[in-house]
């Protein structure tokens with residue numbers, strides 16, 4: 001039987017393990033954590049991410065966990081419009097917000113009984129010297145025809161195969177939280193729709209979760225600030241956020257007031273520079289592929305990291321689903337790499353433009369940004385949404 005080892009049980013690894021198992025592979029899923037746990041946050045699935053999940057598991061019930069994403073427009077901190085809300089072009093499934101608990105639960109439900117899950121297994125090495133590939137977790141060695149590296153931005157598998165690609169800070173820190181429905185402040189309809197607000201080097205985005213999201217509903221928010229991550233404990237960081245965003249328009253101070261330190265997920269925003277030279281490394285009867293952040297971690301300004309991870313998995317499953325170990329599987333891995341590399345490169349290019357907008361500071365830079373935003377932003381978003389809408393799952 002064809003065997004695959006998937007390293008990492010984040011959303012890319014869970015999706016890959018389920019997709020391979022459904023096409024007849026025997027899969028071992030290795031996760032360094034003691035359990036598989038969703039971060040207590042949410043994310044946006046753009047049309048490409050939604051299409052990819054449907055392709056990965058048409059019976060997954062994705063519709064049931066996705067809440068529509070309203071277009072709340074872009075505002076200045078005083079509430080004035082930089083870009084008024086507009087109706088979204090109709091191409092592709094509508095963007096949606098999902099709570100990660102619901103997303104992980106659905107991905108785990110899709111693993112079926114052909115996936116052996118090993119938690120507490122930290123992969124430290126991958127070798128392709130023998131007839132088959134093997135990954136090692138200290139003394140334990142797992143052999144396979146296909147190794148899927150879904151082990152995130154610090155992937156030891158990528159570091160071994162594509163050492164040119166290095167994880168670096170992007171010059172931002174981010175804070176995320178979900179305020180559960182029962183703790184939400186009273187909001188009018190416009191405030192409840194959330195939206196994006198841009199200040200000088202600061203950005204705040206909020207969006208409503210479906211009423212049943214993670215059984216609690218509520219609102220998800222993500223704040224971004226240019227600069228290094230903060231070393232202080234969460235309560236101090238929350239106090240800082242309340243100070244930075246305290247005079248911004250409603251409902252930003254209200255959402256921060258309703259957030260508790262234990263809700264806060266602070267992190268440094270990092271990315272891979274340059275992107276790996278390849279996403280597939282044929283070896284033995286098959287080879288190694290990179291999926292998700294292991295291959296293309298990037299700042300969250302376009303909200304495309306997970307969407308691209310699901311594209312990776314849909315592409316991989318379509319290419320290797322029926323491939324036999326040997327020349328056929330090696331060719332499929334090569335095609336995977338040649339398909340995914342240009343795609344992620346173009347999304348990263350688009351994301352860098354957005355990064356410059358978020359990072360704008362100083363009076364001149366801000367004036368230029370605000371003047372340009374009216375035309376630039378819809379064009380940029382148009383490009384980004386175009387990029388998302390263009391993608392189709394492979395046959």
Ligand SMILES: Cc1cc2nc3c(=O)[nH]c(=O)nc-3n(C[C@H](O)[C@H](O)[C@H](O)COP(=O)(O)OP(=O)(O)OC[C@H]3O[C@@H](n4cnc5c(N)ncnc54)[C@H](O)[C@@H]3O)c2cc1C
Pocket residue numbers: 007008009010011012013030031032033042043044045049121122123124150151152153154155156174175176222267269291292293294299300302303304305306307308309
């Ligand atoms: C603030 C913020 C907002 C975002 N918003 C969006 C959004 O709206 N839309 C969107 O599409 N994307 C968004 N993203 C990006 C998205 O969160 C990531 O792209 C996605 O989480 C990557 O998933 P992954 O499974 O590839 O990696 P990870 O989630 O990092 O998972 C890697 C897994 O591998 C395990 N692992 C690591 N090393 C080893 C090892 N050596 N052995 C075994 N296991 C290992 C880890 O424990 C982990 O479980 C956002 C990111 C941030 C930071």
